[in-house]
Amino acid sequence: KTQTNSSSSPALSLDDIDVSADGSPTLRILISIVYSVVCAAGLVGNLLVFFLMKVRRGRKKRSSINLFILNLAVTDFQFVLTLPFWAVDTALDFSWPFGNEMCKIILSVTVMNMYASVFFLTAMSVTRYWSVASALKDRTRRRVCPVRWVIAGLWVSATVASLPTAIFSTVKNVAGERLCLLGFPDGQSWLALYHLQKILVAFVFPMLIVTVCYLLLLRFVRLRSMNNNQVKRRSRVTRSVTIVVLSFFICWMPNHAITFWGVLVKFNVVNWDKTYYMVHTYVHPVTVCLAHTNSCLNPVLYCLMRREFRKKMKDLFWRISSPTGTNTCHLRALRQIHRCSCKNSKAPDRSSQLYVAC
Template identity: 70%
Template sequence: MNEENESICLNRSLAELDLFRNLDDIDVTADGSPILRFLICLIYSVVCAAGLVGNLLVLFFIRIRKERRKSKVNFCVLNLAVTDLQFVLTLPFWAVDNALDFSWPFGDAMCKIILSVTVMNMYASVFFLTAMSVTRYWSVASSLKNRTVHKSCSAKWMCAIIWILATLATAPTSIFSTVSNVTGEKLCLLRFPGGQYWLAVYHIQKIIVGFVLPMSIVSISYMMLLRIIRNRSMKTSNPKRRSKVTKSITIVVLSFFICWMPNHAITLWSVLVKLNAANWDQAYYIVHTYVFPLTVCLAHTNSCLNPIIYCLMRKEFRDKLRRLIHRG
């Protein structure tokens, strides 16, 4: 009896594998188990609640009109909080989508809006994190120079450029996102007229622009910053300061890498499959069905972690939070 059940499950999996092998012109996740869908909905709910509280606290502490003028980093933190706040507001839609086994109930217009907002804020969040790393390095490096340094672009211009770049990077999503009827179910997904080739190009852009380049810039900026602080600490005999900054930077880089790397790694595997550089086999099907949705959840938690990392790790924000709690 057990062998018969295993045979039935195997035949069903192979049939589903053949089905999804033919769907090479769209981006679709195979059906997961009800337990997995429930787990994803639960994670989305927790991330949404934590992200709302965390990012609203950031907006409250920065107070938009006062704190943002004190430094370029604070202005970036403000925009990052707005970005992550917009992002977590899309999570209830994706939770419902997962609960209904990826059947999109909100119509074509909302599919295009929600998918575009999700992708745009993913790019914007990563770009702001990158800009903050470069800004931190540049501000420290400039303060140590005796000669007059050239004035860098204003925080408003920098943030405006980031929003423009995020919008341009999201253009393919806005154009090609649609509700498609797949095996009798209405799915919110991307559908390119050129088939799997352009879908692979889309994912390559996402990997390079949304992860590889930002991760490289963040790592290089913070490594250069650590070198400056190390040299300065040796001259001033202040190893405590160096240790504190090193710990902060390590947490920033590791959280960014850990949250996004698994998702982009599986996406890269998907690109290789679409370009026929790797086989679409049972292992890929299992990973794409059961592991990939969890990596998406992990990536989404980055929007919850950002306010904790960039604000609660800073003493002035922790003091404000204590005063707020004691006042309550």
């Protein structure tokens, strides 16, 4: 949002457009409020992920997918911490009040965690397919993936991808306002290339990888499914995969589509006209807001949709809402009875169905 303030075109100037230059104050205030709500929801959701991961850590070693979920929560947590600054910036009509150093820090952290979040989502898709496929194939050929090295590599990649932002972000005076934006030395060409690589690295390539991995996963599960339990499992996988891919696409596609439109304008492929100005003034802030909501959707999609974490959530809410006396003892007794009934059952299929139902 702050990177488009320097755009211009020799074919048409702002004076030729008979509309307000600062957009709608009502829209800006509304977006600032949404930023604040997303920040609060993201903080609560990602802190909840940290808590659930801590509770789970004491029982068994973290799996690869859980390590990715934990790092995804870290990136989203850092990302939502920047939203109050952007809320103030938007409410003040993009007039940056925090100084040049904070402009560099906040803009760099925002972009770095955007890349990191997308990278971890992509890595989780690859890991999910690899784990399911390798588990049903020859187990003797399974190799332990150095997950921590992969995670470190993803953080380094996100940092490298955000270096142009850290170098060229600055506060500039534009029409009497101090704006936090990217100031490339060669103007529009460098800015267009920057946006183009961001579209490719942060959306197009990850979206292709995520789609291919989940299509292969669905195909693999469909071919391997045989009995009723596996059919139910396949339907759950299909539903979760569809939600994951659609949420990623819906949250990010509108913003990157308008950004790509801006790239075409900067390369003089299309004209800078009133339609482009109106879209950037009124629609683009909404798409940025939609993209930011992905940071509070991720904890729900990648943690709370899983049965084991939903069970821990129920236990947590039960402990919070119930007294520490008789109800706690009663809950423990019920759990003990359930474990004993499952252990003494002579029909393993029915006990597994009981576990799934729980």
